Amino acid sequence: MTVEVGTELPALSVRLKRGDLVRYAGASLDFNPIHWNEKTAKDVGLPDVIAHGMLTMAVASRIVEEWIGDPGAIVEYGCRFGRPVVVPNDDEGALVEVTAKVTKDFEDGTVKVNITAAFEGKSVLTGAFARVRVG
Amino acid sequence: MPLDPVFIGRSYPPSQPYDVSREKIREFAEAIGATSPAYLDAEAAKALGHKDVIAPPTFAIVVSMKTNETVMFDPELKLDYSRVVHGDQNFTHHRPITAGDRLVCVAHIDAITSRMGNDMVTVRTEISTVDGEPVTTARSMLVVRGEDA
Numbered sequence: 674m675t676v677e678v679g680t681e682l683p684a685l686s687v688r689l690k691r692g693d694l695v696r697y698a699g700a701s702l703d704f705n706p707i708h709w710n711e712k713t714a715k716d717v718g719l720p721d722v723i724a725h726g727m728l729t730m731a732v733a734s735r736i737v738e739e740w741i742g743d744p745g746a747i748v749e750y751g752c753r754f755g756r757p758v759v760v761p762n763d764d765e766g767a768l769v770e771v772t773a774k775v776t777k778d779f780e781d782g783t784v785k786v787n788i789t790a791a792f793e794g795k796s797v798l799t800g801a802f803a804r805v806r807v808g
Numbered sequence: 809m810p811l812d813p814v815f816i817g818r819s820y821p822p823s824q825p826y827d828v829s830r831e832k833i834r835e836f837a838e839a840i841g842a843t844s845p846a847y848l849d850a851e852a853a854k855a856l857g858h859k860d861v862i863a864p865p866t867f868a869i870v871v872s873m874k875t876n877e878t879v880m881f882d883p884e885l886k887l888d889y890s891r892v893v894h895g896d897q898n899f900t901h902h903r904p905i906t907a908g909d910r911l912v913c914v915a916h917i918d919a920i921t922s923r924m925g926n927d928m929v930t931v932r933t934e935i936s937t938v939d940g941e942p943v944t945t946a947r948s949m950l951v952v953r954g955e956d957a
Contacts, residue, residue, distance in 0.1 A: 700839035731840040751898030
């Protein structure tokens with residue numbers, strides 16, 4: 674597969690609702706109550722329950738795996754957690770919009786893909802990138 | 809009180825082995841909404857050259873969780889868990905985590921820094937098979953918010 678620097682990956686929108694947070698808590702074994710209990714979240718100064726940073730990171734990785742086909746080609750994945758994704762207790766939840774672009778060819782069969790994830794128009798993951806084997 | 813930089817370089821004993829199962833991978837993949845057949849269907853994973861279903865790139869956080877807790881609750885480190893925020897995360901996969909793997913984690917404290925009243929602790933967890941094959945290097949930077957920060 675030949676991949677040009679500058680290639681934009683098909684965008685991805687993911688809606689996270691309270692039930693998704695509970696499900697991720699169970700699957701990841703991260704039961705921190707700020708991800709499911711409004712009272713605890715507000716007690717520590719958050720506006721409401723927030724998504725696990727690791728859930729946002731995991732959801733954002735889907736943009737790469739859906740593009741590349743074999744997720745085993747993702748050899749590195751990293752990000753900083755910039756802002757929380759606040760998830761209200763309603764049917765709408767929180768919409769996370771993910772974009773990604775190939776920004777560098779390492780010329781060893783891998784490329785760098787920069788990933789952005791936004792919630793309410795603001796970036797929630799900072800400096801997110803994946804190094805992906807394409808050759 | 810700032811964390812003591814004397815703990816930089818500290819390593820922890822290897823964890824109990826973690827057995828990676830197809831069902832745990834499926835549960836995790838479904839929880840993140842991932843639909844790749846490589847996570848869900850052993851035959852599809854094999855067709856891509858894997859031994860069995862592979863795990864999503866962030867699944868390593870599940871494998872390393874117990875080890876990270878050992879660091880977080882290390883009584884000598886005196887880290888105030890109630891003030892800890894996940895700052896950043898990186899996974900380097902030497903190969904994908906695969907169903908059937910028996911994995912061992914060894915945690916190391918790579919860095920402790922302070923900035924504007926917050927402490928930053930970088931924990932590197934080396935995940936390898938019980939036979940010593942390197943699988944994943946996971947780096948977590950934890951921010952310990954200061955009293956006034």
